Amino acid sequence: MASMTSSTFHPLLRYVNVRLQQGVPIVDSDLNELDDVRKFELRAFLKWYVGDGVPEGTNGFQITGGLSNDFTIGAGAPAGGGSSELDTALAHTGRIIVDGLDVMITTDLAFSAQPLHASKSGAAALAAKLGVPVVAALTTPGTATTLVAYLDVWEHLVTPDDDPNLILPALGVESCARIKREWAVRVGAAVPAPGSSDFLAGHSYTALAGLNRPAATALIAPSNIVDKRQRRLLLPPAHLIADTVGVDPFDYRGGANRPLISLRTAINALLAGQLPTTGEVAVANGPGADLLGKAVFLDNANGLVIVWQSGQSGTSQVALARIDLTNPSLTSVPATPLTSGGVHAAPAALMLPNGDFLVAYQTAATEDPNADLKLKRGPLASLAGAGEVTIAATANVADQRTQAVLAGDFVVFVFDQSGSSTDKWSYLRYKHTDNSFPDTAPVQLATNSGGRAVHTASAGNVVFIAFHDGTKLTAVLLNPVTNTVSSSTQQTGQATDIHVLALSATSALVFYNSGSGLSVLTFSGTTWSGPAAISGTDANDSQPAAVQDTDGTIWLLSTRRFSDNTNHVVVRRRNAASGDWTAPQRLAPSTGNDGFPAAVPVPGQGIWAVWANDRNGSTNTDLFARRVVTAI
Numbered sequence: 001m002a003s004m005t006s007s008t009f010h011p012l013l014r015y016v017n018v019r020l021q022q023g024v025p026i027v028d029s030d031l032n033e034l035d036d037v038r039k040f041e042l043r044a045f046l047k048w049y050v051g052d053g054v055p056e057g058t059n060g061f062q063i064t065g066g067l068s069n070d071f072t073i074g075a076g077a078p079a080g081g082g083s084s085e086l087d088t089a090l091a092h093t094g095r096i097i098v099d100g101l102d103v104m105i106t107t108d109l110a111f112s113a114q115p116l117h118a119s120k121s122g123a124a125a126l127a128a129k130l131g132v133p134v135v136a137a138l139t140t141p142g143t144a145t146t147l148v149a150y151l152d153v154w155e156h157l158v159t160p161d162d163d164p165n166l167i168l169p170a171l172g173v174e175s176c177a178r179i180k181r182e183w184a185v186r187v188g189a190a191v192p193a194p195g196s197s198d199f200l201a202g203h204s205y206t207a208l209a210g211l212n213r214p215a216a217t218a219l220i221a222p223s224n225i226v227d228k229r230q231r232r233l234l235l236p237p238a239h240l241i242a243d244t245v246g247v248d249p250f251d252y253r254g255g256a257n258r259p260l261i262s263l264r265t266a267i268n269a270l271l272a273g274q275l276p277t278t279g280e281v282a283v284a285n286g287p288g289a290d291l292l293g294k295a296v297f298l299d300n301a302n303g304l305v306i307v308w309q310s311g312q313s314g315t316s317q318v319a320l321a322r323i324d325l326t327n328p329s330l331t332s333v334p335a336t337p338l339t340s341g342g343v344h345a346a347p348a349a350l351m352l353p354n355g356d357f358l359v360a361y362q363t364a365a366t367e368d369p370n371a372d373l374k375l376k377r378g379p380l381a382s383l384a385g386a387g388e389v390t391i392a393a394t395a396n397v398a399d400q401r402t403q404a405v406l407a408g409d410f411v412v413f414v415f416d417q418s419g420s421s422t423d424k425w426s427y428l429r430y431k432h433t434d435n436s437f438p439d440t441a442p443v444q445l446a447t448n449s450g451g452r453a454v455h456t457a458s459a460g461n462v463v464f465i466a467f468h469d470g471t472k473l474t475a476v477l478l479n480p481v482t483n484t485v486s487s488s489t490q491q492t493g494q495a496t497d498i499h500v501l502a503l504s505a506t507s508a509l510v511f512y513n514s515g516s517g518l519s520v521l522t523f524s525g526t527t528w529s530g531p532a533a534i535s536g537t538d539a540n541d542s543q544p545a546a547v548q549d550t551d552g553t554i555w556l557l558s559t560r561r562f563s564d565n566t567n568h569v570v571v572r573r574r575n576a577a578s579g580d581w582t583a584p585q586r587l588a589p590s591t592g593n594d595g596f597p598a599a600v601p602v603p604g605q606g607i608w609a610v611w612a613n614d615r616n617g618s619t620n621t622d623l624f625a626r627r628v629v630t631a632i
Contacts, residue, residue, distance in 0.1 A: 005029040009036035047100030053230025060094025063209035065220040069138040073109045098153045099204035140218040147211040150191045154203045274586045276629040282332040283623040288312040295349035296598040307349035318347045348404035362400045371398040408461040410480040423448040457502035464508045468495040489528035501546040511544035549601045557597040567593040591615045606630035
């Protein structure tokens with residue numbers, strides 16, 4: 001054999017071509033390196049941009065059973081034969097990509113018929129020549145065992161000493177050597193991995209099939225074979241992305257406007273009567289009762305902030321968690337305690353224009369005459385240690401159940417004042433620009449007479465307030481700048497679980513449970529209308545929470561009792577043209593009972609829903625969150 005210069009190709013040097021120069025001799029290493037450069041680029045493309053596996057249209061290297069301690073390695077080639085070797089190799093040959101190497105099989109072959117199989121008389125000599133081990137034969141297992149059939153691929157140098165056809169007949173001299181791609185199917189406990197004793201340098205491996213072998217059984221039945229090949233490789237046309245998800249392929253590859261979940265997941269959810277959602281995020285998942293109110297909002301750094309009453313320490317305290325909405329892989333978030341010591345309960349929370357968080361809460365149990373209202377404000381990192389500011393501390397009166405809403409320069413606190421000689425809804429204004437309280441005392445809205453339902457929402461510089469005073473529902477419009485209440489409406493009868501959705505300074509919706517179902521009051525211009533019953537609801541529908549997304553669609557979350565006597569959160573959507581509501585869809589499948597939903601619209605992400613669940617015990621309610629996909 002003629003001598004050959006050792007390979008000069010080093011892929012990490014990043015040489016991509018070999019250029020001839022005048023007066024410089026052409027040597028074998030130059031041409032060989034040029035060939036190695038091209039081969040490496042093709043292999044890298046197949047490995048990283050196509051992937052390992054069997055291409056669409058062939059079924060190469062399929063393992064089939066029905067033999068005793070043996071199986072068949074199928075060519076899986078398209079029917080018919082080629083008109084030439086080139087046509088056969090292109091169109092009528094089974095193939096598989098392994099680590100970027102295209103491997104061909106032309107005909108079906110029994111595992112034991114491989115030239116390297118230990119049962120073949122020349123197997124040992126061939127193995128020594130190729131520098132590989134023989135293919136071990138299968139034996140009847142004494143105990144049930146699971147093995148894997150895998151493909152071993154390598155390359156070796158073929159010279160005229162190996163193949164006389166490489167000698168040119170007309171000249172009687174040898175031609176250039178060739179590199180040949182070899183393969184063998186082997187069986188072992190696992191596919192060889194770097195560092196294992198059966199892994200050979202320069203070899204590539206891929207799993208073909210799992211072999212589940214029963215004890216004392218020689219036959220390898222088809223039912224005992226599990227196909228492990230990657231299959232149906234095919235680069236799709238670019239317009240497929242636009243056709244399925246409506247996104248430009250260039251934007252899609254850049255990560256822009258990609259669906260939050262797979263189309264399959266979305267369709268399966270809809271078929272099951274659920275809304276498509278992302279995975280569940282555990283917000284508060286520990287011992288004790290975690291009670292969620294309406295204190296859920298979006299901060300200015302794309303974070304969903306949840307503030308609630310936590311019972312995990314044994315005493316009710318206020319806790320906060322923040323979900324980073326730029327991290328789609330979150331499954332849980334840590335809770336930050338904001339209070340400690342005695343009881344701190346029923347928090348309300350919001351974000352101020354300067355980026356401060358504001359959290360308000362009561363300092364004793366509900367109906368305790370020592371309950372006062374306090375607030376903390378500051379950046380998230382220092383909020384827990386911020387000093388308390390008194391909102392209301394009326395002697396012998398429980399200042400409690402506060403709601404907080406931002407309106408221009410003001411935060412308006414609406415709360416219940418309950419004592420032996422008083423029971424009323426009141427409000428106080430807090431000017432966040434200078435930390436002052438313009439009202440010297442709480443301003444009374446109405447006498448409660450036992451009423452316990454209130455909710456507020458703002459738009460621009462006005463605040464919508466709705467409350468129940470024991471006999472009737474009242475909805476008003478408060479201007480905190482002029483400190484005047486106007487545009488009042490009253491509805492007699494029961495009204496619980498009140499929720500206000502402000503759409504603009506002249507438009508709002510008030511949802512509530514009327515005792516026979518969910519109803520809604522509508523404010524437009526300066527006039528209230530309704531109430532209108534929401535069709536398909538009954539006395540078992542409660543705890544409404546509504547949001548308007550960036551497309552103007554209104555989504556209504558509520559708690560509904562199902563036929564198995566469990567409660568779950570359902571979602572309805574309002575038809576913008578007719579005002580009708582769609583049939584309820586479950587937020588997501590879950591065990592236990594769900595309730596107390598809250599929701600926040602997030603631009604580009606649909607809406608985020610937060611709710612309570614008692615899957616860990618009826619006295620151990622926990623909080624969870626999901627992103628609801630409202631558009632693909």
